[in-house]
Amino acid sequence: NKRALEYLAMTYLLEHKLAKFINLYPELNKLYNNKMPLTYETALFLYAMKTRNSDLKYNFSNELKRVIATFSKILKENNGNKIAAQNTLKKQFENTYMYYLTYLSPLATKTGNTDE
Numbered sequence: 001n002k003r004a005l006e007y008l009a010m011t012y013l014l015e016h017k018l019a020k021f022i023n024l025y026p027e028l029n030k031l032y033n034n035k036m037p038l039t040y041e042t043a044l045f046l047y048a049m050k051t052r053n054s055d056l057k058y059n060f061s062n063e064l065k066r067v068i069a070t071f072s073k074i075l076k077e078n079n080g081n082k083i084a085a086q087n088t089l090k091k092q093f094e095n096t097y098m099y100y101l102t103y104l105s106p107l108a109t110k111t112g113n114t115d116e
Contacts, residue, residue, distance in 0.1 A: 002031060005024065005028065008024065009028060009040065010039075013039065016101075016105065019047070022047050025044065028040060029058075035061075038064060038067070038097070039097045041058075041060060041061060042064060042096065043097060045060060045064060067098060068098070071089065071096075074088050075089075082103070089103075090103075
């Protein structure tokens with residue numbers, strides 16, 4: 001059931017449970033014919049970076065590469081100060097998973113990132 005799979009995937013992402021999200025990766029990849037939505041693709045990228053997992057075979061889109069590069073560049077221009085970078089990042093990335101994780105998620109703003 002596509003809707004149930006998407007609901008479960010988003011629940012894991014909202015709760016920062018990237019390891020559980022990755023367990024859904026084979027089914028999601030089939031569902032989207034190797035062209036996942038940017039939110040899912042971002043989660044794959046972050047998981048791969050966090051775990052240094054080279055087993056994840058996914059060809060990341062140019063759109064994701066642009067988002068990561070620009071988001072990182074703006075943070076760097078603000079000396080890594082997330083508060084100083086927030087207005088600029090919000091204008092360009094408010095509707096992205098990167099922005100959610102950095103500024104909106106109750107887990108990130110209160111207790112830090114968890115990955116159960």
